[in-house]
Amino acid sequence: MSSIQQYIAETKLSASPEQAFAYHERPGALQRLVPPWESVKIEHSDQSLHVGSQVVLKTKVAGVSLRWVAEHVQYDPPRLFADTQLSGPFKRWDHRHEFHEVADEAQSCRLRDEITYELPMGALGNLFGSGKACHTIEAMFAYRHRITKDDLAMASQTPMDPMRIAISGSSGLVGSNLSSMLTLLGHEVVNLVRSPDPRPDHLAVWSDSNELQQLSQCDAVVHLAGKSIASGRWSDEVKREIRDSRVIKTRQLCEGLASLHKKPKVLVCASATGIYGDRGDETLLESSSTGDDFLADVAAEWEAACQPAIDAGIRVVNTRFGIILSPQGGALQKTLLPAKFCGGALGNGQQWWSWIAIDDVLGGIHHVLANDQVNGPVNFVSPNPIRNRDFAQTLGKVLNRPALIPAPAFGLRLALGEMADALLLASTRVIPEVLTETGYQFRFTDLADYLKYGLGRVRLPSLERNK
Template sequence: MDCEPESPSCCGSDLYIARQELAVDQTTAFAYHQRPGCLSRLTPPWENVTVEHSDQSIEVGSRVTLKTRIAGIPLRWKARHVWYDPPNGFADVQDSGPFAHWHHQHRFESLDHDRSCLVDSIEYRLPAGWIGRTLGGGKARRTIEAMFAYRHRITRDDLQLIADYPMQSKTIAVSGATGLVGDALCSMLTLLGHKVMKITRDETGDADEIAAWGKPEEMKKFEGVDAVVHLAGKPLVGKRWTPEIKEQIRESRVEKTRALCEGLAKLENKPSVFICASATGIYGDRGEEVLDEDSATGDSDDFLASVAKQWEDACSPAKEAGIRTVHTRFGIILSPDGGALEQMLLPAKVMGGKLGDGKQWWSWIALEDALGAIVHCIATPQVHGPVNFVSPEPIRNRDFARTLGRVLHRPALVPAPKFALRLALGEMADDLLLASFRVLPKQLQQSGYQFRFADLEDCLRFYLGKHRKPSQEVPA
């Protein structure tokens, strides 16, 4: 991203301009921004902002209301679109909110037949005149810079998927659509131009839903589906793993998956690909051993390994019916919106450190790569069977803690002893936090997937809005 220097306008406003080259043509870039959900997709996760109302349009007169907090005070930001000229651009202004003046113009410039440039131009003015500018000008500028660094990275990488995987618009059914991965996946797929149908556990689904475990006639809706992404399952974290909870974890994955696959196998027009979630826990605690998709799975007396093995076996009806089947063996998925990273932020901010001795290997993947790799699996016919969804660079837990602390400007000083974790979490502590998984993404790399984030520190800085200062840049 290339940002122009600040240039105050004649009315005392400040001007911020940011440019981002895109790997698609001008019309495709504009269409991405026009689709429902784009604003939510491009809102940085560290900003305390939610979309309260949206007309789901960028045409002139359409409105959006955001809820946010500034210094702990709740505030609504109301904006209205005032210019709409596809595929050249659109613009919005603030009707009420934190700024005395805000005018944001999005322009799309053609570079050649398959490349374009997004130019964001924001003219803004803080309240209280020169006092507001003196006291809050620097903070406002840094906030805007961080926000557009995030927005342009997401936009660039999402549109790169269109360039890398030039598919016709597909109909894709997704289960677990309210979860961390599922919710973000549905949003991304919609913005990439695909139709998403959410798989629900209700008796009957709406027009854009499929009640896969409801009334038998609901399965007929799969007749028009090109791909199924099955992510549903009872969360592993939360309650202690009592025998009852462990059975619920197993049933939600194994039995529900088998029933879904049996239904898909009976269809006259079957989806071309079935992608089912799995986990690196299938390998069991393996210490220093380097693992890939050809490695043996864990022992049957290991709870997570056993459940994951049964989970993958439950997909057999789909595979035997000729549906290309992919098992996405997820590592630790990183996003501040949920999952492990969200749980680790508070301890890290109070100087929390390694878990146990910290020697255990953690195989992680950025949420954005989890989404991109799913698109890769949908679009790449040669990908099938187990696929490790992890970054190419696993890291020891103690180094993970140090890296997170460095990004947050906090020392990772206070360890969490094994006995304390086991006392608090029971069996979950050993299987999820203390076990060692040194897993590599052999299948993704060999099939040509390009990772967005292979370096942990870059990933954390991106998600937490802690971009490197010029003096922090690492020489090439």
């Protein structure tokens, strides 16, 4: 058997070759396409596909850190680009990205990835590493092709003229991914920060009135910034910081937007399903009443802080985020390790968890930006909330682990205090009525499907046998 292996994958995209090539060529493409379960850091990229441009990645193989240096060797838009490994985990790695027209379909093309690779250490490396390499490549390209297909389908189904979009919290889980996706779809992203920053795409709108005025040049603002509610026990000081980072900063931003001569058309401001409080089995819609605990009070004040923008005629959307699932952060990242050790339900496990895949958070924000009829509160959750015990069992099945060991409520309260009741034990059964009624097409409505995709359990087999 030859030590040279070949992998070929194809996927039909709802985009022309020109559109698909542009998606891959724009800044942020590599960040968007790196699977979230992979331990990969982009150390250097000149954001170019031109011949001679290089990318340096820091990754791990068998727990050992190493650098992967690749150089682009072909550039023929919109037909193909290609790269080769200069140094890294493979003895040889040559990768062609091709975009082929589909006969009689102007807004379709086929994405074809063709990889020729060879493992180090000859026959020994092939014997012990071939299966692992094949599994890794198939999982990687299942993810890459799915996210590319979904992004371009969304752009086709919900067309939006190129916009200049300002985003606060752009370094966070949602903000960083949103920035990459919007950039790949042809929009310009500006980062809103608190302190002055010399970079031209960073605006310190809370501390510099001149930079605030530059928001007149933006079509939309997405405000995601706020102190994490899950970074530690809630002392009185931490609770004050949680409230102030949301309420005061949002009010200041909205007052600033209202003062502009030319105002952005839309403000998308983060909120949370915590606004409903602990509601047992009650089905909760955007029209449901708010709760009466700490998080509910903060969320209600947070949304009310947007009133100056509303009064100024800006369309305001309050995105009430549920439990955002991503292996890169949040609840899923925190539950992965316990689940690998057979962790089970939290408390009695009867509480409803209203979850949403990170991909649908981004898709939902794109949807509300594009749809002028959407305003006010919008529940950002999957149409299928799940009880915590079923969440634990589903995650365990995906990881091939039984969900055997529950975490008792008293232990969670002892470790986390008030935060345990608010974030882990509270029951909120929330339905995304506005997203559904305005035609948003969810990428993931089944928890198991998302977990398999997000954790690299889905494979895209090669079209041809290895040579």
